[in-house]
Amino acid sequence: MLDYAIFAITFVVFLIATGLYLYPGPNKITTIPGLEPSDPKDGNLGDIGRAGSLHEFLLKLHAEYGDIASFWWGQQLVVSLGAPELWKQHERIFDRPPLLFKGFEPLIGAKSIQYANGLDGRTRRKLYDPSFGHNAMKYYYSIFQELGQEMAQKWESMEGDQHIPLRAHTIDLTMKAITRCSFGDTFKDEECLQFSRNYDICWDDINERTKGNYPVEGSPREKKFQEALGRLHTTIGRVAKYRRENPPPPQEQLFIDLLIEGDLPEEQVLCDAMTYMVGGFHTSGNLLTWALYFIATHKEVEEKLYQELIDVLGKKEDVTPDNISQLVYLRQVLDETLRCAVVGPWGARYMDLDIEIGGHIVPAKTPVIHAFGVVLQDERIWPEPNKFDPERFDAESSKGRHKLAFQPFGFAGGRKCPGYKFSYAETSVFLSILCRQFKLHLVDGQVVTWHGIIMITRPVDEIWITVTKRD
Numbered sequence: 119m120l121d122y123a124i125f126a127i128t129f130v131v132f133l134i135a136t137g138l139y140l141y142p143g144p145n146k147i148t149t150i151p152g153l154e155p156s157d158p159k160d161g162n163l164g165d166i167g168r169a170g171s172l173h174e175f176l177l178k179l180h181a182e183y184g185d186i187a188s189f190w191w192g193q194q195l196v197v198s199l200g201a202p203e204l205w206k207q208h209e210r211i212f213d214r215p216p217l218l219f220k221g222f223e224p225l226i227g228a229k230s231i232q233y234a235n236g237l238d239g240r241t242r243r244k245l246y247d248p249s250f251g252h253n254a255m256k257y258y259y260s261i262f263q264e265l266g267q268e269m270a271q272k273w274e275s276m277e278g279d280q281h282i283p284l285r286a287h288t289i290d291l292t293m294k295a296i297t298r299c300s301f302g303d304t305f306k307d308e309e310c311l312q313f314s315r316n317y318d319i320c321w322d323d324i325n326e327r328t329k330g331n332y333p334v335e336g337s338p339r340e341k342k343f344q345e346a347l348g349r350l351h352t353t354i355g356r357v358a359k360y361r362r363e364n365p366p367p368p369q370e371q372l373f374i375d376l377l378i379e380g381d382l383p384e385e386q387v388l389c390d391a392m393t394y395m396v397g398g399f400h401t402s403g404n405l406l407t408w409a410l411y412f413i414a415t416h417k418e419v420e421e422k423l424y425q426e427l428i429d430v431l432g433k434k435e436d437v438t439p440d441n442i443s444q445l446v447y448l449r450q451v452l453d454e455t456l457r458c459a460v461v462g463p464w465g466a467r468y469m470d471l472d473i474e475i476g477g478h479i480v481p482a483k484t485p486v487i488h489a490f491g492v493v494l495q496d497e498r499i500w501p502e503p504n505k506f507d508p509e510r511f512d513a514e515s516s517k518g519r520h521k522l523a524f525q526p527f528g529f530a531g532g533r534k535c536p537g538y539k540f541s542y543a544e545t546s547v548f549l550s551i552l553c554r555q556f557k558l559h560l561v562d563g564q565v566v567t568w569h570g571i572i573m574i575t576r577p578v579d580e581i582w583i584t585v586t587k588r589d
């Protein structure tokens with residue numbers, strides 16, 4: 119009897135030990151090196167807040183744990199891939215893990231394309247993509263030209279000692295560009311300024327939330343956020359209503375008309391209009407800010423760019439879809455700006471199946487980050503990564519570089535940023551106008567720093583410049 123009891127106890131202990139071995143704690147579900155959760159509920163979210171942004175956190179994570187590394191987003195394991203070789207298996211993956219983008223939901227809404235996966239996401243992309251495709255772009259160049267000239271006139275009136283708030287001006291310019299091209303004249307210029315102010319209120323609040331600082335329900339802060347959001351929605355709603363009631367002829371259809379024509383639920387129209395609006399001006403505005411900042415602070419780049427613009431366009435010719443590809447150095451300046459300033463620092467995907475990446479199993483449904491910013495600053499690919507050097511992108515220097523090493527607009531599953539052609543075209547037109555007419559100077563005494571706030575890297579404080587007119 120005693121023998122039997124000893125056997126039974128030993129057997130039960132063995133079973134428990136085997137169970138523990140096979141099902142280790144929630145933080146042992148992977149062999150991928152990485153951080154243990156700092157907090158049982160929040161995982162490493164506090165560490166991300168302390169690092170300043172997810173991008174800055176990822177830089178440290180990969181420096182410590184290597185090209186594939188893991189951490190905890192609350193109680194969810196997340197894997198980050200910080201080398202282009204590791205992205206290959208995701209080249210055909212479309213679905214995005216909603217969890218990592220949840221922080222934007224109060225701004226862009228739960229029905230935004232940002233959260234649409236599978237057939238729904240693909241159908242929407244098919245419907246919307248033509249408004250940023252090759253044919254639609256041809257029509258936008260004249261709008262960019264007109265807006266760029268307006269800005270040049272404004273700068274001319276401020277020439278000399280007047281300090282120009284660079285970021286405020288570039289954000290205004292890119293906001294006008296996306297609204298005119300996607301929503302038409304119904305979106306008035308004065309509304310752009312209002313929209314920008316309300317947007318800043320919402321964005322700053324969302325930034326606080328990503329650090330774990332949520333507004334108390336009914337508090338003045340929450341009220342301020344909701345009121346600003348309400349004003350953004352009212353503006354978009356008004357434009358959508360007007361276009362619905364006054365449909366343009368088919369050849370003049372814009373993005374907003376495709377949304378309306380798609381017979382989509384009202385809420386989806388509002389969410390996707392907000393998403394494209396936000397995606398369209400904040401990113402390009404910061405790209406333009408950084409490009410002008412780098413040009414102002416690198417005189418040899420400024421002169422080389424000016425020379426190319428004069429050689430290709432002379433003093434008066436416009437940039438068009440036919441001649442833009444001749445502006446090779448201008449493109450190098452933009453690409454090096456995207457690399458150095460890391461305008462869009464990361465993307466993400468997930469899969470329904472386990473997958474092996476870099477010799478490790480990534481469990482099904484695990485959010486996987488594409489750490490674009492980590493790769494764009496990897497000194498194995500880009501020696502002296504903090505140096506602004508557009509020559510890195512000339513044909514000779516680009517030879518042999520991994521094809522995924524430079525992906526500031528994403529690369530996976532046919533879900534690359536829909537606005538990448540738009541961004542290159544508008545910033546090329548604006549730079550071609552401003553850099554042919556002016557020399558730029560950074561106002562002395564400024565320390566310019568950047569912040570990877572949530573998803574978009576922008577200067578912490580305004581950047582002030584002065585301009586002098588060229589002959």
Ligand code: HEM
Nearest residue numbers: 231232397398401402405462465527528529533535537541
């Ligand atoms: C410098 C400019 C820009 C950068 C760096 C940038 C970067 C990105 C990145 C990295 C993604 C994620 C792609 C992925 O998941 O693989 C994205 C998505 C997106 N971008 Fe951009 N973007 C820029 C400009 C624009 C513009 C001008 C628009 C508007 C036309 C836009 C609208 C969007 C939208 C709507 C999405 C989500 C698309 C979807 O869910 O399928 N972006 N962008």
